[in-house]
Amino acid sequence: MVSFQLNGEAVSIDLPGDTPLLWIVRDAMRLKGSKFGCGAGLCGACSMLIDGQSTRTCVLPLAAVAGKSVVTIEGLGTPHALSAVQQAWVAHSVAQCGYCQSGQIISATALLNNNSAPTDADIDAAMSGNLCRCGTYSAIRSAIKTAAATLNDGVNLYDPSQSMTEA
Amino acid sequence: MNTSRRDLLKMLGLASSGLMVNLALPSFGQQAQTNNSGFDANAFLHLSTEGVLSFVFPRAEMGQGAFHGLTSLIAEELNVGVAHINVLQAPADPKRYGNPVMPQNMQMTGGSTSMIAHYQPLRQAAANMRMALLNAAAEQLSVDITEITLDQQQIWLAGQSFPWGDFAAVAAARPVPIGAPVKSAAAFTTLGKPSQRIDALSKSTGTAVFGIDIELDNLHRAVVVRCPVLGGRAKSANIEAVAALQGVVGVYIISTGVAVVAEHLWDAKKAAQALQIEWSRPRPLKSINSAELPAQFADLGAKHRGKKAHEEGDETTVFADASEAWTADYYTPYLAHATLEPPNCTVRLTDDRCDVWTGTQAPDIAAGITMSMTDLSPEQVHIHNQMLGGGFGRRGGSDYIIEAIDIAKASGLAIQLVWSREDDIRNDYYRPPSLMRMRASVGNDGRLSSWGCQRVGPQTTPHLLPEILQGVSGDVLPPTIGRWLGRTGGAALDLFSVDDSSVEGLFGDYEIPNQSIYQVTEDPGLRLGFWRSVGHSFTAFGKECFLDEVIQQRGEDPIEYRLRHLQNNPRLAGVVSAVAALAGWSEIRDSGRHFGVAAHTCFGSSVAEIAEITVSSAGTINVERVWCAVDCGYAVNPDIVKMQMESGIVFGLTAALYGEINLVDGEVQESNFHDYPLLRMSESPAIEVVIVNSTDADAPLGGVGEPGTPPIAPAVANAVFAATGQRLRTLPLRLS
Numbered sequence A: 001m002v003s004f005q006l007n008g009e010a011v012s013i014d015l016p017g018d019t020p021l022l023w024i025v026r027d028a029m030r031l032k033g034s035k036f037g038c039g040a041g042l043c044g045a046c047s048m049l050i051d052g053q054s055t056r057t058c059v060l061p062l063a064a065v066a067g068k069s070v071v072t073i074e075g076l077g078t079p080h081a082l083s084a085v086q087q088a089w090v091a092h093s094v095a096q097c098g099y100c101q102s103g104q105i106i107s108a109t110a111l112l113n114n115n116s117a118p119t120d121a122d123i124d125a126a127m128s129g130n131l132c133r134c135g136t137y138s139a140i141r142s143a144i145k146t147a148a149a150t151l152n153d154g155v156n157l158y159d160p161s162q163s164m165t166e167a
Numbered sequence B: 001m002n003t004s005r006r007d008l009l010k011m012l013g014l015a016s017s018g019l020m021v022n023l024a025l026p027s028f029g030q031q032a033q034t035n036n037s038g039f040d041a042n043a044f045l046h047l048s049t050e051g052v053l054s055f056v057f058p059r060a061e062m063g064q065g066a067f068h069g070l071t072s073l074i075a076e077e078l079n080v081g082v083a084h085i086n087v088l089q090a091p092a093d094p095k096r097y098g099n100p101v102m103p104q105n106m107q108m109t110g111g112s113t114s115m116i117a118h119y120q121p122l123r124q125a126a127a128n129m130r131m132a133l134l135n136a137a138a139e140q141l142s143v144d145i146t147e148i149t150l151d152q153q154q155i156w157l158a159g160q161s162f163p164w165g166d167f168a169a170v171a172a173a174r175p176v177p178i179g180a181p182v183k184s185a186a187a188f189t190t191l192g193k194p195s196q197r198i199d200a201l202s203k204s205t206g207t208a209v210f211g212i213d214i215e216l217d218n219l220h221r222a223v224v225v226r227c228p229v230l231g232g233r234a235k236s237a238n239i240e241a242v243a244a245l246q247g248v249v250g251v252y253i254i255s256t257g258v259a260v261v262a263e264h265l266w267d268a269k270k271a272a273q274a275l276q277i278e279w280s281r282p283r284p285l286k287s288i289n290s291a292e293l294p295a296q297f298a299d300l301g302a303k304h305r306g307k308k309a310h311e312e313g314d315e316t317t318v319f320a321d322a323s324e325a326w327t328a329d330y331y332t333p334y335l336a337h338a339t340l341e342p343p344n345c346t347v348r349l350t351d352d353r354c355d356v357w358t359g360t361q362a363p364d365i366a367a368g369i370t371m372s373m374t375d376l377s378p379e380q381v382h383i384h385n386q387m388l389g390g391g392f393g394r395r396g397g398s399d400y401i402i403e404a405i406d407i408a409k410a411s412g413l414a415i416q417l418v419w420s421r422e423d424d425i426r427n428d429y430y431r432p433p434s435l436m437r438m439r440a441s442v443g444n445d446g447r448l449s450s451w452g453c454q455r456v457g458p459q460t461t462p463h464l465l466p467e468i469l470q471g472v473s474g475d476v477l478p479p480t481i482g483r484w485l486g487r488t489g490g491a492a493l494d495l496f497s498v499d500d501s502s503v504e505g506l507f508g509d510y511e512i513p514n515q516s517i518y519q520v521t522e523d524p525g526l527r528l529g530f531w532r533s534v535g536h537s538f539t540a541f542g543k544e545c546f547l548d549e550v551i552q553q554r555g556e557d558p559i560e561y562r563l564r565h566l567q568n569n570p571r572l573a574g575v576v577s578a579v580a581a582l583a584g585w586s587e588i589r590d591s592g593r594h595f596g597v598a599a600h601t602c603f604g605s606s607v608a609e610i611a612e613i614t615v616s617s618a619g620t621i622n623v624e625r626v627w628c629a630v631d632c633g634y635a636v637n638p639d640i641v642k643m644q645m646e647s648g649i650v651f652g653l654t655a656a657l658y659g660e661i662n663l664v665d666g667e668v669q670e671s672n673f674h675d676y677p678l679l680r681m682s683e684s685p686a687i688e689v690v691i692v693n694s695t696d697a698d699a700p701l702g703g704v705g706e707p708g709t710p711p712i713a714p715a716v717a718n719a720v721f722a723a724t725g726q727r728l729r730t731l732p733l734r735l736s
Helices: A021-028 A086-090 A100-115 A121-129 A137-153 B004-012 B019-023 B066-077 B114-141 B164-172 B238-245 B265-272 B290-303 B315-321 B363-374 B399-411 B423-426 B461-472 B479-496 B536-554 B559-565 B571-584 B638-657 B712-724
Strands: A002-006 A008-012 A048-049 A053-054 A070-071 B045-047 B053-057 B086-089 B148-151 B152-155 B162-163 B220-226 B233-236 B248-254 B255-263 B279-282 B309-312 B324-332 B346-349 B353-356 B379-386 B415-418 B433-442 B447-457 B514-521 B595-602 B605-615 B620-633 B686-691
Touching: A021 B265, A048 A100, A048 B346, A053 A100, A086 A100, A086 A137, A100 A137, B019 B248, B045 B114, B045 B164, B053 B066, B053 B461, B066 B233, B114 B148, B114 B152, B114 B423, B152 B164, B162 B164, B162 B399, B164 B346, B220 B265, B220 B399, B220 B423, B233 B248, B238 B248, B248 B265, B248 B399, B248 B571, B255 B265, B255 B399, B290 B433, B290 B447, B309 B363, B309 B379, B315 B433, B315 B447, B315 B479, B315 B514, B324 B536, B353 B363, B353 B399, B363 B379, B363 B399, B363 B461, B399 B415, B433 B536, B447 B536, B461 B620, B536 B559, B536 B595, B536 B712, B559 B571, B559 B595, B571 B595, B571 B605, B571 B620, B571 B686, B595 B712, B605 B712, B620 B638, B638 B686, B638 B712
Parallel strands: A002 A070, B053 B086, B220 B415, B353 B379, B447 B514, B620 B686
Antiparallel strands: A002 A008, A048 A053, A048 A070, B045 B053, B148 B152, B152 B162, B220 B255, B233 B279, B248 B255, B309 B514, B324 B433, B346 B353, B346 B415, B433 B447, B595 B605, B605 B620
């Protein structure tokens, strides 16, 4: 039995301790926002915050998160209550196919939680573990900078009818 | 996708014999909207009495933005916000939801065709619905139609508004007008403007549903172990031993290998590792080593002229007589698609019904294959197409659907088949390898006088035909016959003809009076498919790099020399000029920094790119910046056009710098992202895009999903030459 915090709630899972956390979250807990992309910790689609750090959960055994805090994309926000990072993602229309974006948002959130004014080099370092086959990297970079500015302002204004992109 | 399939069908005589008419898929009788109390204006649009407008989206969304783009057409003509439309995914029904620019109206998404295909018809459908609602409102309110307008889900009469749902019942009881006036571009409030994608919210919250996310009661998970040589068959396996492992409910030999079914995916994966399988390996593939292909292809090209694909004037003589002439060979390898969502399919099969959940670019093929494998009728087969975690052509192949149905039949269970990344890299429909033997000459006027290319390599369409024929004939022919037709057609194409996708893009851009393009077909046997930009993905490399060789040898300017050969090609000339202006070409070209230029037209759009690179002391090529100019005709959704250029460039850069699939004794060597790497954020250049001709609403539309890709590899290779003097004629680019 492995007990940990999942999106702020205490959970206990009675499954083999060598099961990767990704499959526990997706199949046992039915939270589908975190994705399977490679099974080898190389693409970042499975990223979750483990005690605040963006972590590849496709190679992280269940036993390793005993007593820890696990936050998935579902724990960051919902369609009716977006986090600042998610608001920036929507405003910039970052996602194309969208499959990598939960992992991208997790890594961006971890970055901004630790660094409120990241440089381009900081962004490269924090985000290069998350692959995007559709090539949305420049939009991700713009969204991170927007989110950083929003977080530093301390006031979140979000109007879903307004586009922040230029033609 | 291109006209090669239509040409093939003509060549096979099937179209003229009427056989294909008889094989045309019947209506599947499934409506995405079934609320009879509302107004069905046509197969796409329904307005409920509560005022909810539903739109049946006829294509597949794989990131390219058609989900938003086609919905924006409806929003414009019905004067409603795009985000206020309830978008439903179309079922498999090519009569209603087929792609009008595809042969036989196939329900295929690909070839950068979605906006081209639907721009006029969907606007007309929405305009007709608008007119129907205005007519109904005029009747119900007893006013003249000139006194009312429709805007923001309301009918407006002299400052008073009525919810449009109030008029749905009357509209449903009257004939729907045809040919209602569509808006002029000057009146557009949505099209041609910046916009926020309507799928942004779900994809930013982890709530968008992909095929791999489907859950059902009593769903079991399956993995398949396949022959290390693609296409091999399992002769025997230690089935009983593996079936006894923890959590396993069954082990089955299927058409492509051995399937392990368990309640939990992790149990299935672990058990699959214990399989010991005896394989029958296919010929000739089991003897193929890809390292030998360039020399083998060169040898064949020297011995055989091949089949003529295109000819103008007398290239042979002009080249032979020229005083200034060049030759060079260019080689491009096999490539995998590597969609980030690996192939997967969920199947629930009963005696009288089959439900299939997956992401597919071809739901009608999926339905036909399901019918052929289950003997169910069209009304009993339900394809539930999801958001695709990447397509790029990969999900036009139905192999994972065939496997899942195989496993559902063998096990009697509802199953979800999930491929690993290793499965995906090693069991693709690969982009074919090509040797392009280029030659050209220049006349006294300094212009190209002749242009020749002999392309040696396998042809792609023959590999797709068995599945396609099985799919389109699924309810009338046994699967073996359908596939036989496809194999026969494919063999005929290889023997007698040239598949457009083998040579497209080698000619047609520049004005050169003498041209000859030939195809020599040699197929090592590895399964092929359409990869983003298809033939253009390799022909642009040969064409634009070889052109640069001529340019550099003659000391010409890469922008001006191209323009000299584009006197009658305003679209391509326009983007060449525009990218030069965007980059400030006249200032930067002699700055000491290193640039490469490439320009190419495909799928109706012209794109020109300039790449700036630096080279590290270790010989690493760093792509610093890319400038891009695109002419796709009217830019219906300019934000999406820009995104697709960025997407195509990054996709093409992975191929330029890293992409290669190698075979040793027929076994694909690559397996995951450590040895088949994708470009990362830290390696990605700054990209600037300018959209040319974007506001000319009468300009013929071109596609944008693929055209950003072909120019980037040659632009980078040309920049490498500028930086180092090394002319790299092979992809991926490696400095020595």
